[in-house]
Amino acid sequence: MKVQKKDKQVIKSNKISRRTLLAGMVAAAVLPVNPIFAKHVQTGPHTVPEPPEDPTKTIGPGPSAQGKRSTFEHPIRKFSETSSRSPLQDFHSTITPSDLHYERHHAGVPIIDPQKYELLIHGMVERPMKFTLAELKRFPAVSRICFLECAGNFRGGKEELTPQEILGLTSQSEWTGVMLSTLFREVGADPKALWFLAEGSDAAVMTRSVPVKKAWDDAMIVYAQNGEAIRPEQGYPVRLLLPGWEGNMNIKWLRRIELSDEPYMTREETSKYTYPVKDRIRMFSFEMDARSIITFPSYPQKIMPGWVEIRGIAWSGRGKIEKVEVSTDAGKTWQDARLQDPVLSKAHTYFRHLWQWNGNPTEILSRAVDETGYVQPTLQQLAEARGTAMGGYHMNPITSWQIKTDGSTLFKPE
């Protein structure tokens, strides 16, 4: 509850700062600093150079050591005390800029010296071993694009919600590192080992049990994100990457892996990240179910009658997106959206659908179908299958947007 309230405040103040930033720019150009804008003038306008009347008549600044976003663009994460969300509505394709990747950590972001970093692999192995960062980088490397998503990714409850607020706990990067199977061969993993414990070196000393099968399938130990070293919030210098599996298991700041013949039943896999299904509690839901969201048009955007390209992302933790269907008549009829190539396994897939809006109020929605034949369900289908006390984990209902007569877009809470 408290977290939500905090989020709202943050959102509000961001809106204000963006608006006043522009107002401040004008004011700064014309007047001496207006005291009302003084606070924003400090953070905003003095970093925004006055655009020249005609850029073809002025030589611009030369090369620099590090590039920056255009001073006219301000995509930001929205954060609370425990997480931050990616601005999905600001993205035109599927790689999340690293500084906008969502965050969820349980005891803050630790600072780890890469020179002192070591990964320990022990337990049911022939040779318990330690690897430095430099040693990990000597192994054959692999790059892979895949999404990460928090198992608690979904928020509803009111109409004024942006895609970022509804579903911003997912992002996508190109990750580089070594296959975990390569390391398991190096230490001589015991074929009788069925699980491994992954442990972080943050103050939560975060732990999760992972089936060893995932290591032989596609798990990676990664040290790079979008071509450069992983961001601190993403686990610098090394994290576990389990493509398609719930975010919490992709242990960041990874320091230890212990192979075992049974799971450890850590707090995160028992007290958290489990959810009621009828009269039982379901645990070990690793794969993220297929889902999608329309990111344009979305709240608080406005459209005009005529051609509108509906845009969004779809993904599945079980493989490739087979198709995305879009409805522009509140779910009565569905059409296949165009998928942007290449469609990758366990990856955000961009979809687009051309629509001619006649100006009448309606609802637009999308549903993802993955290569296993799974069709993204409605909230009602989920409630029928799991009971009404489903909790907040692994909830992937179809989300819809209401288009009002004036072209404004509002989320449709169920």
Added chain:
Amino acid sequence: MKIKIVVGTALLGLILFHQVSAQQTSYPSRFGFGRLATTTEIALWDIDVRPDGKGLPAGQGDVLKGKVIYTSKCMACHGNNDTDLSKIKLPAPLLVSDTLAKSRPKAIGNYWPYATTLFDYIRRTMPYNQPGSLTDNEVYSITAYLLYANKIIKQNQFLNAKTLPGIVMPAKKLFIMDDRKGGPEVR
């Protein structure tokens, strides 16, 4: 000397690898990177505890000592039973709750399937503002107090590496493993 030999072998391996590089997947069975970890190094980090008790340290604790520690080191954030926590900056989960009979918020008594998890979690990361500062005996005592407060053990029960894994949690029987495999069915 040893290093030279290793490097030499690795080089030879590389050359051989090159010659047979038509077979793209011919990884060596080992690369020889990294080093053996010592038992001291492993012991320093190997703090996990399994439901069967593997990993539990020596030592012992009791409910009364645990209550004293809870009051001084935990209550400020976690409250006491139904205390309103809304004024606290970091809202911490409620730890004491009625057992299954009455449906209370998720807590140890009605939701945690294993008592060993409590020991493992408290030892690795609590108190939140001083993680990892408790002795093993203190962790046994707080675990005992929290299990007592959740009506799972009696006030006079001692906890140690032998008794803790034997405690059956009321919620254990509710847990099922996810067996979904994709496909059209919504579950």
